[in-house]
Amino acid sequence: MRLLIDAGNTRLKWRLEHDLTVISQGRGSMSSDHPLSDIDQYLGTVSRVAVSTVAREDLRMALDAYLQERVPGEVRFYWAEKERLGLRNSYSNVSAMGADRWHGMYGAWKKRGRGCAVIDAGSAITIDYVSDSGNHLGGYILPGLAMMFKSLKTDAARIAFEPNHAVALEPGQSTGECVNHGMSWVSLAIAQQLHRDVEQLGLSDILVTGGDASRLQAVGLNASEHPSLVLDGLGFIDHEVFSA
Numbered sequence: 591m592r593l594l595i596d597a598g599n600t601r602l603k604w605r606l607e608h609d610l611t612v613i614s615q616g617r618g619s620m621s622s623d624h625p626l627s628d629i630d631q632y633l634g635t636v637s638r639v640a641v642s643t644v645a646r647e648d649l650r651m652a653l654d655a656y657l658q659e660r661v662p663g664e665v666r667f668y669w670a671e672k673e674r675l676g677l678r679n680s681y682s683n684v685s686a687m688g689a690d691r692w693h694g695m696y697g698a699w700k701k702r703g704r705g706c707a708v709i710d711a712g713s714a715i716t717i718d719y720v721s722d723s724g725n726h727l728g729g730y731i732l733p734g735l736a737m738m739f740k741s742l743k744t745d746a747a748r749i750a751f752e753p754n755h756a757v758a759l760e761p762g763q764s765t766g767e768c769v770n771h772g773m774s775w776v777s778l779a780i781a782q783q784l785h786r787d788v789e790q791l792g793l794s795d796i797l798v799t800g801g802d803a804s805r806l807q808a809v810g811l812n813a814s815e816h817p818s819l820v821l822d823g824l825g826f827i828d829h830e831v832f833s834a
C-alpha cells in the first residue's frame with residue numbers, strides 16, 4: 591500500500607493506493623494532532639509514503655515523526671527539481687520553488703505532454719506556464735481568495751462583512767456587496783488575464799486545482815479541473831523513482 595500526501599499551509603490531502611489503484615482519499619487539517627485519523631486502520635500496512643510539502647519546517651518535522659511512528663514503510667519527501675523527463679524548471683534557485691508547484695506542473699505535463707498553464711487556487715494562488723517543449727516559462731504567486739477576505743477582516747477596522755461565494759459582478763452598494771463582488775471581480779480579472787497569456791504564449795490549455803477552482807470556473811475560467819493534481823504529479827514521480 592502506498593500513501594501520497596500533499597501537505598499545504600492549511601490542509602493536508604492524502605491518497606491511499608494499492609498497485610496504483612486508489613483505495614481511498616481525503617483531507618485533514620495541518621493543525622490536527624492526527625491528520626490521518628480517517629485511515630488510522632490502514633497506516634500499519636503502508637509500505638511507502640511520498641510527501642510533497644510547503645509547510646513550515648517544524649510542521650514538516652512533526653508530520654515526519656507522526657508518519658514514522660505509525661507507518662512501517664519508508665517516508666520520502668519530494669521537492670522541486672531542475673528537470674524531469676522533459677519538464678525543465680526556470681528557477682535558478684530550484685529549491686526555492688514550492689514543491690506543490692513542481693508536482694502540480696509535472697502532473698499536468700504527464701497528462702498533457704505539451705504546453706499548458708497550471709493554476710492552483712489554494713491558500714495562495716499559483717499560476718505556472720509550461721511551453722510545448724517542456725520549459726517552465728515562469729509564473730505568478732498571489733494571495734488566495736480566503737487570504738484576501740481574511741486580510742480585509744483583520745487589517746481594516748471598518749470593513750464588516752460575511753464572505754460568500756455567490757458570483758455577482760455589479761458594483762456593490764454595501765460593504766458586504768463591495769467585498770463579495772470584489773472577490774468575484776478579482777477572480778474574473780485573473781481568469782481573463784490567464785486567457786490572454788495562454789493565447790499569447792500559444793499554450794494549449796489550462797489545468798486548475800485547489801479549493802477555489804470552481805469559483806474561478808464560475809466566472810468563466812476555461813480550464814479542466816484536476817482536484818488532486820499535486821498528488822497526481824507526486825505519484826508519477828515516486829513511481830518513476832521506485833521503478834528506476
Ligand SMILES: Nc1ncnc2c1ncn2[C@@H]1O[C@H](COP(=O)(O)OP(=O)(O)OP(=O)(O)O)[C@@H](O)[C@H]1O
Nearest residue numbers: 598599600601711712713714734735736800801802
Ligand atoms: N471546506 C473548505 N475549507 C477551506 N477552504 C475551502 C473549503 N472549500 C473551499 N475552500 C476554498 O479553498 C481555498 C483553499 O484551497 P485549498 O484547500 O486547495 O488550499 P489549502 O489546502 O488550504 O492550501 P494549502 O495547500 O496551501 O494548505 C480557500 O481560499 C477557500 O476559499
Ligand SMILES: CC(C)(CO)[C@@H](O)C(=O)NCCC(=O)O
Nearest residue numbers: 644686687688690691714716731
Ligand atoms: C506559493 C505557495 C505557498 C503555494 O502553496 C508554495 O508554492 C510556496 O510556499 N512556494 C515557495 C515560493 C516559490 O514557489 O517561489
Ligand SMILES: [K+]
Nearest residue numbers: 598690710712
Ligand atoms: K496547495
